[in-house]
Structure formats: C-alpha cells, structure tokens
Amino acid sequence: MTEFPTPPTDVPAIEVVDLYKRFGELEVLKGVSLTVKAGQVVCVIGPSGSGKSTLLRCVNRLEEPTAGQLRVEGIDILDPEIDVDKVRTRIGMVFQQFNLFPHLSVLRNLTLAQRRVLGRGKEEAAEVARQNLERVGLLDKADAYPAHLSGGQQQRAAIARSLSMNPDMMLFDEPTSALDPELVGDVLDVMRNLAGSGMTMMVVTHEMGFAREVGDDLVFMDDGMIVEEGNPRDVLANPRHTRTQSFLSKVL
Numbered sequence: 001m002t003e004f005p006t007p008p009t010d011v012p013a014i015e016v017v018d019l020y021k022r023f024g025e026l027e028v029l030k031g032v033s034l035t036v037k038a039g040q041v042v043c044v045i046g047p048s049g050s051g052k053s054t055l056l057r058c059v060n061r062l063e064e065p066t067a068g069q070l071r072v073e074g075i076d077i078l079d080p081e082i083d084v085d086k087v088r089t090r091i092g093m094v095f096q097q098f099n100l101f102p103h104l105s106v107l108r109n110l111t112l113a114q115r116r117v118l119g120r121g122k123e124e125a126a127e128v129a130r131q132n133l134e135r136v137g138l139l140d141k142a143d144a145y146p147a148h149l150s151g152g153q154q155q156r157a158a159i160a161r162s163l164s165m166n167p168d169m170m171l172f173d174e175p176t177s178a179l180d181p182e183l184v185g186d187v188l189d190v191m192r193n194l195a196g197s198g199m200t201m202m203v204v205t206h207e208m209g210f211a212r213e214v215g216d217d218l219v220f221m222d223d224g225m226i227v228e229e230g231n232p233r234d235v236l237a238n239p240r241h242t243r244t245q246s247f248l249s250k251v252l
C-alpha cells in the first residue's frame with residue numbers, strides 16, 4: 001500500500017491534470033486541469049450540469065475518472081495500489097445534504113468515523129468531537145439528534161465531523177444550497193474562519209460574495225471545461241470570456 005508521507009511545503013495540495021470523466025455516452029469532464037496550493041481557497045462556479053460536483057467527487061475518489069492524473073500532496077491517488085480510505089481521511093468532504101446519520105446523536109455522528117477509520121478510543125474521539133463542535137459553535141448540541149437541528153446547524157455539524165478526522169484539505173459541494181437563506185450566513189462564517197485558519201479548500205458554490213471575499217482563485221466551469229480562472233475579484237468584475245459574462249449576468 002502507498003503511504004502518505006508528510007509532503008514538502010512546495011508540493012501542491014491538489015493537482016488535477018487533463019481529467020476526463022464519462023458517464024456512458026455523456027462526457028462530463030473534458031480535460032480539466034487545475035492546481036490548489038496548500039492553504040489556498042479555490043472556488044468553483046458554473047451552470048448546473050457543468051461538471052463541478054463530478055470534479056470534486058473525482059478528487060476524493062467518489063468517482064473514477066476516465067482519464068487524466070490526480071495528485072494529492074504529490075501522491076498519485078489514481079494508483080490502483082492506493083488505500084482509498086487513507087485518501088479520504090486526508091480530504092474532508094462536505095455535501096449539500098449534510099449526510100448525518102439520523103439515528104445517532106451529533107456527538108456520535110462525529111465519533112463514528114474517528115473510531116472506525118482512525119481507530120481512536122471512545123474518550124479521545126469524544127474529546128476531538130467536542131473541540132470541533134465548539135469550533136463551529138455547536139457544543140451545546142452534542143447530545144441532540146440531527147432532526148432537532150436546523151439545516152444550518154446540521155451543516156455545521158457535518159463540517160465539524162469532517163474536521164474531526166484532521167483532514168489536510170476540505171472539499172465543499174454547494175454547502176449552503178439546501179439551506180433557507182437566513183441560515184446561510186452562519187455556515188459561511190464557519191467556512192470563512194476555516195479559511196482564515198489556513199485550511200486548504202475547494203468550494204463549489206453559488207455564493208459569489210463568499211468567492212469574492214474568501215477565494216484566492218476562482219474557476220468558472222462550463223460544459224465540462226474550465227473556461228476562465230483567476231483572482232475572484234477580477235473575474236467577477238471583469239469576466240473575459242463571453243460564457244463567463246453570460247453566466248455572471250444571470251447570477252450577480
């Protein structure tokens with residue numbers, strides 16, 4: 001099995017090289033290349049169906065690319081010898097639909113994978129869980145069940161669950177799209193704090209304000225390709241490509 005050594009600091013956190021993904025006849029990714037440096041926040045925007053989620057899902061091996069290269073901290077994660085569980089412990093993923101287990105308390109949602117995947121003991125896992133619940137402002141909900149939390153609280157619990165695995169980087173797939181508008185701000189605040197703490201993040205989002213303020217880089221995808229990429233403030237203020245202009249004119 002390939003082990004993950006501590007990477008030298010000049011190795012990119014994520015390197016996507018000429019990535020293709022096909023579902024049957026449908027080519028969803030058509031030669032996507034991008035680099036996320038350690039500590040960077042890269043936001044990915046684009047119309048529905050442009051391949052944003054598929055790209056993220058390839059990065060933590062929830063989907064198998066059809067062709068191309070994917071390196072995480074310099075390690076080829078498409079290597080058939082790779083331990084996929086180990087890849088996933090390095091890369092936290094937060095989904096639109098929270099994916100908490102409804103029959104487990106918030107605390108047990110946070111301790112389960114720590115114990116099963118990382119082999120932590122009960123007390124250590126609970127302590128790590130409490131620290132991360134505190135980080136997202138939910139320590140008082142440790143014993144609650146997901147159904148008794150608001151959508152925003154559930155998403156913050158899902159972020160705390162990811163953090164409890166001590167990931168080196170986190171992928172966010174439209175983390176606020178399922179939330180009522182008044183609950184979006186709290187989740188974005190948690191993400192802003194995470195970015196401020198130096199977490200490497202790739203964020204598929206429709207929140208252009210977040211992308212502008214927090215993103216180091218903005219990627220616009222359309223039809224399975226990266227059409228435009230650059231400093232978020234520049235791309236949002238002065239999109240160069242007509243497809244970016246057309247998309248932004250509808251969402252800004």
Ligand SMILES: Nc1ncnc2c1ncn2[C@@H]1O[C@H](COP(=O)(O)OP(=O)(O)OP(=O)(O)O)[C@@H](O)[C@H]1O
Pocket residue numbers: 023026028046047048049050051052053054055
């Ligand atoms: N497992 C799958 N099987 C077949 N087709 C799929 C699968 N997953 C995604 N697709 C298709 O791939 C295309 C890209 O989907 P993807 O979810 O990556 O787009 P997206 O840009 O994230 O869209 P949205 O903003 O609506 O979430 C869509 O046409 C979608 O229907």
